[in-house]
Amino acid sequence: MRRPAFVCLVLLAALVGSTLTGCTGDGGGDGDKGTDSRALWRPRPGLAWQWQLDGKVDPSPDVPVYDIDGFENSAADVARLHRDGRKVICYINVGAWEDFRPDKDDFPRALLGEENGWAGERWLDIRRSDVLRPLMERRFDMCRDKGFDAVEPDLLEGYGNDTGFPLTARDQLAYNRMIADIAHERGLSVGLKNDLPQIPQLLADFDFAVNEECAQYDECARLTPFIEAGKAVFHVEYTEPRSSFCAESRRLRLSSMVKRLELGVWRQPC
Template sequence: MRRVLSLVALLSLLAGCTAGPAEDEEPSGHRWQPRPGTAWQWQLSGRLDTSVDVPVYDIDGFDHSKATVAGLHGQDRKVICYLSTGAWEDWRPDAGKFPRAVLGKGNGWEGERWLDIRRTDVLEPLLAARIDMCRDKGFDAVEPDNMDGYRNSTGFPLKAADQLRYNRLVARLAHERGLAVGLKNDLDQIPELVDDFDFAVNEQCAQYEECTALSPFVEAGKAVFHVEYEVPTRSFCGQSRRLKLSSMLKKYDLGVWRRAC
């Protein structure tokens, strides 16, 4: 009888060693995958307030330290690293590394200019260094901003194919470093890019009646982090719930204030 019990115990131990991860766990070494409806906070200005009771924080990658990210992790939060990858910002510590030849027209925000995304020979190492920073600080994901330059007056003759190539480059650089990556806006290219990105970040799809364009992400089991600035929550939260978007109202400065659906 003792030998039978020992065999049973051994089989149980082996089963435990070979079983896959629990449903709420990520496989070892696998990057984070936020699911539709995940609540979040997006704060890019002001003193960081970590008291918002949500599982995801999206914060500026340059402005925050490894200790800040670790502190959010200690509160069981995932942390997204905000970077501008399609526009140059004159106040960033690496601004001087961008040659003048790749700087285009202003994008409407003070101190920012569109980048010539065709020049991946110049931009890839600069992007890689920025995403290295996100990884080294312990972030879980990257939010690359200004990913739809081809739809804007940049000063360069950008085409849709240029944008697809560049956005996939950004996604690859993040994935090679074990980070998840979100597609920022660029609604028209979602069908081509949904498989390359782990989630989406959108501004004002309700105001411009474009939210259904984000459905491919939800259908793929990927979160859509969405904000509005100019319309009240009563005007968009009903649709957001139906579409399973992670929606909230924010002010343009993207400070602490939020009103979630």
């Protein structure tokens, strides 16, 4: 929908007179894997944020984190937010095909499943990672090249929906980990979008969480593992009044707000 401490290992290669540094999760790593050398941004619990997917970003909300559409915003938009001291997350749909994206013709028709309830969108057959990986790599290359700090990959829970494909939880775990790897290889941190049942298995692979409507469905406590690991949970409600969930959000240290479903500029934070 628009819905263990990390350990740094320093290996001294004396025989070749060089020093190799590889820090788990810091954006560095084995050059053979094409890993970006930039340090990963690791958002901590409690950070305020803005989530705007409707059009080009409006920088007026005074918050340290912006989550914006990767296609609809330019490198200049990201740079402007950086000049104001903001971190910027790149929204990319990884679970559904969208007929309004410039790369729509790159997706084979055989990978397109049922409509997902959003105009112009159809679920993807995530079992076909051999085809989807290069497509997603190009999208994440775009996020990296525009200067984004992180990625919000949307629709990571197709296995729980009527996609038109017999997707399993195991299929979803493999795909979600592939998505996290693609982001990390480019020096981008990555958030787990929804997919609450698989948090225990995926916590180590993702750097933060993005959640919709956990308060409405009385599920916010299921996000506690992220908070306990020192990882932010960026949370939004659409219909619940702040009086019904903000006290609990503050207790859980979630970054919570109310948004309208179109995800424009308007926001009401806790």
